[in-house]
């Protein structure tokens with residue numbers, strides 16, 4: 001979806017950038033991030049008399065080749081990798097992770113000190129890690145203001161008391177999240193459980209996370225992050241790269257056996273959405289979305305993922321021995337699967353049903369919060385920033401659901417673009433999207449619907465944690481605020497929007513006793 005033209009202009013890059021058409025396709029093997037290993041056990045106050053597996057994850061500067069023909073790129077990564085190691089966890093098996101800031105004290109990407117939380121009095125290099133989609137206590141959620149500088153760390157507790165799902169971890173530092181993630185601070189966090197295991201889905205080496213993003217690179221290999229024409233206010237409304245990366249490589253290939261594979265597609269891009277399909281009209285079987293399995297596999301020719309959304313798919317290469325298939329983004333090959341002539345493979349069919357997903361009845365909600373997504377314009381009508389419900393991060397907290405209560409939130413999108421809206425702590429269901437009269441809203445702040453409510457399509461009918469709120473629509477979600485009381489956040493997952501100032505704290509109040 002093209003962004004509107006009324007935005008502050010992007011400055012022309014001062015250095016020549018790499019043109020994707022100049023790069024040879026499918027010359028690098030697809031990296032599969034290593035599995036994170038615990039380095040011991042430690043006590044935790046929540047588990048008297050017991051020790052939990054303890055992981056130590058250092059964020060470090062390093063260099064990596066993103067493509068055979070591109071000079072090494074300076075990056076920041078967890079354990080010196082981009083993407084970082086994959087956490088393999090099981091439901092009901094808690095663990096501890098110490099997130100260590102071992103980065104240099106200077107940032108290498110353009111900080112905008114006008115942005116709230118990134119003023120001149122704040123250190124340049126600050127980090128705090130959030131596991132996206134994890135139900136954790138507030139003090140382990142990576143609250144954006146809980147950042148810390150190089151030489152410091154945070155020890156977080158993850159109970160993993162939630163259904164099997166493909167989660168991911170990333171930086172969340174106030175006002176510079178977009179830069180820290182662009183620098184490479186992302187990784188996969190998988191939760192498994194016995195129910196999912198019983199389904200006999202492809203596992204082990206046949207179950208691969210595919211972390212998707214895009215970047216701009218200078219000819220010398222350096223990351224290029226776009227800036228505005230005003231050097232004193234470099235922030236830009238969006239950052240769309242021209243080079244797609246799969247697990248940190250540009251146009252890689254992967255050798256596969258003639259059998260089904262499970263791929264966990266994760267969009268970790270700053271602003272870009274992925275529009276995925278397979279060459280030769282092959283299809284995906286989508287089995288999961290953000291928060292785990294769908295109720296049944298869905299055959300899909302095309303999968304669109306907004307930033308932070310996930311899709312678990314099974315691709316069956318059984319009938320393709322000796323052939324190759326490409327994963328396409330907007331009809332261009334970004335990853336090539338080379339199917340070997342033989343393998344140890346099985347061709348077991350997918351189960352017809354995956355799990356039962358009881359629908360939350362929106363009528364059971366104790367309240368519906370109507371929340372706008374707004375664009376703030378300058379005197380010339382140029383968009384300056386995006387807000388949630390007209391409020392800034394620093395405004396008093398207004399969303400204060402009670403623990404275990406059910407609420408619906410209705411996102412009234414007054415802007416010209418779709419925004420991926422994410423709530424920490426909870427999983428939710430999409431109730432519906434419904435077109436409304438923008439003029440009636442602007443005139444008297446009343447919701448006048450102009451068409452019927454549209455229920456989510458089947459691929460959006462599972463458990464979600466990020467929802468595309470379309471322009472001109474009211475997007476309604478329903479959730480139960482399960483988890484510990486405390487202060488969390490909700491925000492747009494376009495990282496440029498999130499940083500300035502499309503993010504709000506919210507508080508879960510203790511349940512009435």
Ligand code: C2O
Nearest residue numbers: 130132308422491
């Ligand atoms: Cu993916 Cu607030 O995060």
Ligand code: CU
Nearest residue numbers: 419492494497
């Ligand atoms: Cu947004």
